[in-house]
Amino acid sequence: DAGITQSPRHKVTETGTPVTLRCHQTENHRYMYWYRQDPGHGLRLIHYSYGVKDTDKGEVSDGYSVSRSKTEDFLLTLESATSSQTSVYFCAISAPRYNEQFFGPGTRLTVL
Amino acid sequence: TQLLEQSPQFLSIQEGENLTVYCNSSSVFSSLQWYRQEPGEGPVLLVTVVTGGEVKKLKRLTFQFGDARKDSSLHITAAQPGDTGLYLCAGAPTSGSRLTFGEGTQLTVNP
Numbered sequence: 001d002a003g004i005t006q007s008p009r010h011k012v013t014e015t016g017t018p019v020t021l022r023c024h025q026t027e028n029h030r031y032m033y034w035y036r037q038d039p040g041h042g043l044r045l046i047h048y049s050y051g052v053k054d055t056d057k058g059e060v061s062d063g064y065s066v067s068r069s070k071t072e073d074f075l076l077t078l079e080s081a082t083s084s085q086t087s088v089y090f091c092a093i094s095a096p097r098y099n100e101q102f103f104g105p106g107t108r109l110t111v112l
Numbered sequence: 113t114q115l116l117e118q119s120p121q122f123l124s125i126q127e128g129e130n131l132t133v134y135c136n137s138s139s140v141f142s143s144l145q146w147y148r149q150e151p152g153e154g155p156v157l158l159v160t161v162v163t164g165g166e167v168k169k170l171k172r173l174t175f176q177f178g179d180a181r182k183d184s185s186l187h188i189t190a191a192q193p194g195d196t197g198l199y200l201c202a203g204a205p206t207s208g209s210r211l212t213f214g215e216g217t218q219l220t221v222n223p
Contacts, residue, residue, distance in 0.1 A: 031209055042200065042215035043155070050209065058210070090154050098143045098162065099204045099211060103154030 003027055004104040006091050012110045019078040021107050023091030031094040032074040033101065034066060036087040043090065049074055081111045116203055118214030125191055126222050133186040133217045135201035142206045144177055144184045149198040191221045
């Protein structure tokens with residue numbers, strides 16, 4: 001199994017509070033991704049990183065920011081959480097060949 | 113924006129039946145991947161198909177990439193309850209690093 005961990009695994013927070021989710025990899029892969037998964041929408045890309053301090057937006061980036069100060073860590077921040085950001089968040093890394101992706105176990109976030 | 117349409121969205125069958133899941137697009141992909149996801153876990157890669165017309169088999173699962181590299185199918189023979197899960201297809205673009213995911217097929221195999 002690819003060495004990807006996410007923390008926390010579950011979080012309940014209130015509307016308007018900032019939230020940071022962490023993704024940690026031990027594989028030294030260059031590319032890392034943050035997705036959200038919601039019923040009826042599948043996996044949607046929020047942000048991705050192609051190296052330390054190199055990030056780009058995905059299709060649903062509004063209300064989210066990311067940072068990558070080390071190869072192994074990719075942080076996702078909800079600047080001011082809203083109920084529409086209640087979701088399951090997955091981090092992934094990709095192998096260089098064919099962009100095959102390996103996912104972390106997910107973080108279930110509930111915004112009340 | 114590349115789109116992948118996956119069908120059916122839900123499938124409930126009896127153990128021993130065969131089934132096919134489809135993944136279609138109007139876009140050409142450099143490769144297409146199939147993932148399986150179980151409740152409470154992240155998706156896990158099953159297979160990658162790269163060449164138009166390619167067929168790959170993984171035990172009772174058969175994956176095919178369309179000749180034009182715009183579509184793919186997953187066929188399961190003699191389904192078992194352990195095959196239950198969410199099956200996702202994902203296309204890799206001809207350039208760039210972002211996958212396009214289908215919405216998934218939720219398969220339930222009843223004993």
